[in-house]
Amino acid sequence: MSINHSDANPTPSPCVMVIFGASGDLTKRKLLPALCNLAEDNLLSIQFAIIGFATNDFTTESFRKMLAEEIPKYAPAPINPKIWEWMRERIYYVRGDFQDADAYTRLEQQIKEADKKHNTLGNRLFYLAVAPRFFSPIAKMLGQCCLSKEESGRWVRVIVEKPFGHDLASAKQLNQELRQVLAETQIYRIDHYLGKETVQNVMVFRFSNNIIEPLWNRNYVDHVQITAAETVGVEHRGGFYETAGALRDMVPNHLFQLLTMTAMEPPISFDADEVRNKQAEVLHAIQPIGPEEVLTNMVRGQYGPGLIDGQRVAGYRGEPDVSPDSNTETFVALKLLIDNWRWAGVPFYLRTGKRLARRMTEIVIQFRRTPFVLFRNTTVKNLETNRLVIHIQPEEGISLSFGAKVPGSIMKLGLVNMDFDYSTYFGTEHSTGYERLLRDCMAGDATLFQRADMVEAGWSVIQPILDVWHALPARGFPNYAAGSWGPVEAEELLERDGRSWRRSEEDELDKRVRCAAAYRAGINK
Numbered sequence: 270m271s272i273n274h275s276d277a278n279p280t281p282s283p284c285v286m287v288i289f290g291a292s293g294d295l296t297k298r299k300l301l302p303a304l305c306n307l308a309e310d311n312l313l314s315i316q317f318a319i320i321g322f323a324t325n326d327f328t329t330e331s332f333r334k335m336l337a338e339e340i341p342k343y344a345p346a347p348i349n350p351k352i353w354e355w356m357r358e359r360i361y362y363v364r365g366d367f368q369d370a371d372a373y374t375r376l377e378q379q380i381k382e383a384d385k386k387h388n389t390l391g392n393r394l395f396y397l398a399v400a401p402r403f404f405s406p407i408a409k410m411l412g413q414c415c416l417s418k419e420e421s422g423r424w425v426r427v428i429v430e431k432p433f434g435h436d437l438a439s440a441k442q443l444n445q446e447l448r449q450v451l452a453e454t455q456i457y458r459i460d461h462y463l464g465k466e467t468v469q470n471v472m473v474f475r476f477s478n479n480i481i482e483p484l485w486n487r488n489y490v491d492h493v494q495i496t497a498a499e500t501v502g503v504e505h506r507g508g509f510y511e512t513a514g515a516l517r518d519m520v521p522n523h524l525f526q527l528l529t530m531t532a533m534e535p536p537i538s539f540d541a542d543e544v545r546n547k548q549a550e551v552l553h554a555i556q557p558i559g560p561e562e563v564l565t566n567m568v569r570g571q572y573g574p575g576l577i578d579g580q581r582v583a584g585y586r587g588e589p590d591v592s593p594d595s596n597t598e599t600f601v602a603l604k605l606l607i608d609n610w611r612w613a614g615v616p617f618y619l620r621t622g623k624r625l626a627r628r629m630t631e632i633v634i635q636f637r638r639t640p641f642v643l644f645r646n647t648t649v650k651n652l653e654t655n656r657l658v659i660h661i662q663p664e665e666g667i668s669l670s671f672g673a674k675v676p677g678s679i680m681k682l683g684l685v686n687m688d689f690d691y692s693t694y695f696g697t698e699h700s701t702g703y704e705r706l707l708r709d710c711m712a713g714d715a716t717l718f719q720r721a722d723m724v725e726a727g728w729s730v731i732q733p734i735l736d737v738w739h740a741l742p743a744r745g746f747p748n749y750a751a752g753s754w755g756p757v758e759a760e761e762l763l764e765r766d767g768r769s770w771r772r773s774e775e776d777e778l779d780k781r782v783r784c785a786a787a788y789r790a791g792i793n794k
């Protein structure tokens with residue numbers, strides 16, 4: 270098989286990609302399917318090889334066999350057999366302990382052989398798909414074995430999966446330990462949310478549309494809501510989740526990516542540092558959270574038993590590897606203020622949780638109400654407000670709601686929607702979300718990766734919440750039923766400000782269908 274690269278798709282850099290922890294889920298579920306998709310689209314160099322490195326007892330042959338059996342279960346679309354054959358021939362496996370120097374000698378040997386056979390020009394990409402406790406030891410070993418050194422025009426890059434620390438102090442320590450061995454430009458901290466097409470589109474949507482950006486500020490925006498709701502529980506990750514909780518697991522990383530993309534100032538180019546500087550500025554501008562604000566503006570919750578899709582499911586405390594009296598939160602809702610010229614006085618409400626009513630990730634820009642003066646002598650009681658919703662998943666698209674006159678001789682207003690659906694316009698992409706990120710890393714583009722200072726800035730924002738919640742363990746958990754929209758306090762957080770969370774799309778649709786039915790019924794009378 271040959272892979273052709275057109276001018277439109279500049280050839281990515283050749284390299285050997287070493288996956289630490291290659292026998293784990295990420296390799297078969299995401300990384301290999303993503304690499305096959307890149308190959309299919311001619312976006313992977315033909316001078317490429319993969320080395321799996323883990324403690325499990327595989328040989329190169331049995332590792333290839335395992336992947337051949339497992340990948341089809343997870344790939345978003347069937348993999349072209351020719352592509353798989355091509356990929357398979359360049360997959361190798363080295364068995365070893367992450368802290369054993371001999372294993373690194375074997376690894377180095379395998380890298381050299383793969384380099385020679387596939388002409389990868391000495392470039393190396395190390396992917397740390399391992400438990401966080403191994404990040405620093407692996408970096409240290411790479412340093413000791415001279416595998417991390419960039420010389421004679423060869424690059425060495427290291428991708429680190431989240432979590433980057435579990436609080437501010439540990440994040441700083443991790444960054445420091447990584448930088449003892451690697452330059453910041455070699456470290457690629459991956460956040461899979463930035464691999465999502467619609468997240469990448471936020472910047473494009475804002476800065477390529479002249480009708481949008483002038484409204485994107487405190488003069489026109491009443492508030493912003495960011496929701497990442499999941500219907501799944503903690504699945505088989507109870508042990509990890511007990512030490513993390515929803516705040517650590519989702520907020521300083523995924524939700525802050527959405528927040529900074531939404532709130533950042535326009536960068537002057539797509540240069541990695543230029544974009545990341547603008548994102549970091551947003552994090553630095555978040556109003557410091559004092560203990561008082563933690564108590565009033567930050568809500569935590571934990572799910573009890575309930576119904577998901579009509580099926581009875583256990584509460585968090587009944588999940589495997591979870592303590593029966595656990596106080597770990599599975600839901601958070603936060604109100605944040607950004608103290609800068611653009612956003613002063615505009616609240617950003619964030620919420621995320623497991624076992625909620627619907628899987629739904631979205632950004633809602635709620636605009637201010639227009640003056641009512643024109644309508645005061647009509648039958649119109651109140652004016653609805655414009656709302657822009659960026660749907661991130663499962664639907665991908667953008668909708669804008671606006672008021673329209675309901676046909677008829679009496680002045681009535683209805684709220685209607687203008688919808689853009691990604692798949693209708695561009696077709697369905699069978700992507701894992703890792704394609705763009707892997708390719709960018711191979712091309713040396715760090716725009717969509719987190720820089721050390723951004724990670725630390727994110728932790729600085731939530732550290733006061735961690736501190737207060739640690740000092741005052743939650744009382745009254747579980748406080749929401751699986752299948753609901755979270756604890757009542759999350760509703761109250763917005764109600765106090767005279768606002769409410771956007772109801773899920775289905776509810777909205779129901780409402781519109783009901784309105785249309787009521788309207789038709791009125792006509793038929």
Ligand code: BG6
Nearest residue numbers: 431461497499518519523630662
């Ligand atoms: C991960 C969290 O980073 O993101 C998980 O650790 C969470 O707990 C997941 O379920 C959500 O990702 P996505 O892409 O399904 O929204």
